Amino acid sequence: MKFAERVENLPPYLFVGISRAIAAKKAQGIDVISFGIGDPDMQTPAPVLDALVEGSKKVVNHKYPESEGLPEFRARVAKFYNDRFGVKLDPATEIINLIGAKEGIAHAALCFIDPGDVSISPDPAYPVYEIGTMFAGGTTHFVRLKEDNGYLIDFADIPTDVAKKAKTLWINYPNNPTGAVAPLSFFDEAVAYCKEFDIALLHDAAYTEVTYDGYVAPSVLQAKGAMDIAMEFHSLSKTANMTGWRVGFASGNPEMVNALMRVKSNIDSGLSQANQEMGIAALDLPSEWLDNNNEVYRKRRDKVVSVLNEIGVPAVAPKGALYIWTPIPEGYTSAEFAQKLLDDVDVVVTPGNGYGPGGEGYIRLSLTIPDDQIDEGLRRLAQLRINA
Ligand SMILES: *Cc1c(COP(=O)(O)O)cnc(C)c1O
Numbered sequence: 521m522k523f524a525e526r527v528e529n530l531p532p533y534l535f536v537g538i539s540r541a542i543a544a545k546k547a548q549g550i551d552v553i554s555f556g557i558g559d560p561d562m563q564t565p566a567p568v569l570d571a572l573v574e575g576s577k578k579v580v581n582h583k584y585p586e587s588e589g590l591p592e593f594r595a596r597v598a599k600f601y602n603d604r605f606g607v608k609l610d611p612a613t614e615i616i617n618l619i620g621a622k623e624g625i626a627h628a629a630l631c632f633i634d635p636g637d638v639s640i641s642p643d644p645a646y647p648v649y650e651i652g653t654m655f656a657g658g659t660t661h662f663v664r665l666k667e668d669n670g671y672l673i674d675f676a677d678i679p680t681d682v683a684k685k686a687k688t689l690w691i692n693y694p695n696n697p698t699g700a701v702a703p704l705s706f707f708d709e710a711v712a713y714c715k716e717f718d719i720a721l722l723h724d725a726a727y728t729e730v731t732y733d734g735y736v737a738p739s740v741l742q743a744k745g746a747m748d749i750a751m752e753f754h755s756l757s758k759t760a761n762m763t764g765w766r767v768g769f770a771s772g773n774p775e776m777v778n779a780l781m782r783v784k785s786n787i788d789s790g791l792s793q794a795n796q797e798m799g800i801a802a803l804d805l806p807s808e809w810l811d812n813n814n815e816v817y818r819k820r821r822d823k824v825v826s827v828l829n830e831i832g833v834p835a836v837a838p839k840g841a842l843y844i845w846t847p848i849p850e851g852y853t854s855a856e857f858a859q860k861l862l863d864d865v866d867v868v869v870t871p872g873n874g875y876g877p878g879g880e881g882y883i884r885l886s887l888t889i890p891d892d893q894i895d896e897g898l899r900r901l902a903q904l905r906i907n908a
Pocket of ligand 1: 558620755758
């Protein structure tokens with residue numbers, strides 16, 4: 521049997537290696553503390569679970585979902601955009617449900633990329649931007665996110681011939697893995713750039729609601745002219761501890777949303793309606809719920825940054841997302857430093873190069889593990905001798 525190149529060419533999934541390393545330690549009887557994977561440890565809130573229980577009893581929800589999604593779900597998303605960003609969307613044409621943001625991000629490439637086409641992606645980045653493009657037969661031009669530019673794309677770094685060819689440009693703020701945030705002026709710049717070169721602007725907004733210190737993240741759809749050229753991907757996974765329920769949505773330019781709807785309706789039949797009802801309940805959560813949830817992460821963030829600083833790792837507290845992204849001490853590659861943490865103190869972190877070559881020299885620590893494990897992990901990290 522011969523597999524397609526798109527399968528043969530897949531890089532090993534980053535976290536498979538990490539899971540193996542953890543399993544090997546466990547086999548030796550050693551309990552590892554993992555700051556590896558970004559998957560909220562806290563529970564899905566009760567009103568959201570209640571919506572699933574109630575939704576499961578409705579016979580209409582036992583059927584295929586309507587392919588454009590529940591009108592009530594799209595209306596609730598439109599209200600979210602209006603309340604949260606001051607952006608008015610037509611729920612009938614400018615919003616679509618997703619089976620998690622990842623699904624929409626991967627399938628978006630099928631809307632824009634023909635074999636041989638070019639997509640522009642940040643480096644480091646969430647790997648799905650590149651993989652989706654590869655599945656559609658395209659190639660990715662990576663543009664480096666530089667620490668001294670606040671991990672914002674510098675559009676002058678993109679060669680003009682690449683911009684002329686490119687079909688899509690991916691951005692993601694608050695950013696995974698760097699934790700960087702972008703001002704609305706950056707989104708204005710991105711929209712203007714994409715209009716100049718006729719590129720579809722795709723914004724992964726999975727973390728706009730996971731922010732700290734009073735910072736409020738903008739939507740790309742607030743940028744001037746964004747509705748002409750942009751689509752944004754949202755997720756309730758990180759916002760409301762719902763990774764297991766797969767509730768996301770895309771919104772923006774109606775032709776782009778329609779293209780994604782047509783692709784999806786030929787591949788999946790949309791998100792289960794009971795899960796869309798969970799999404800409505802999640803968007804109905806009082807803002808205090810979100811503030812309290814984010815406050816848990818803020819406390820963890822501050823503890824982790826302070827211990828890293830004590831041992832000589834120059835971490836800085838991010839304003840958004842769920843990760844500490846930090847340069848590592850000199851004399852190590854990312855993989856070597858991650859290995860050292862595992863060998864010396866039984867702590868797992870993600871080597872930055874797993875997010876692209878631009879992540880070399882960095883590690884990522886996720887804040888999505890219970891407080892007692894964070895404390896134990898930090899106790900171990902505090903014992904690390906960097907140059908030993
Ligand atoms: C977690 C994450 C997603 C995926 O969200 P789902 O809705 O769970 O598929 C998308 N983008 C980024 C940057 C993420 O970190």
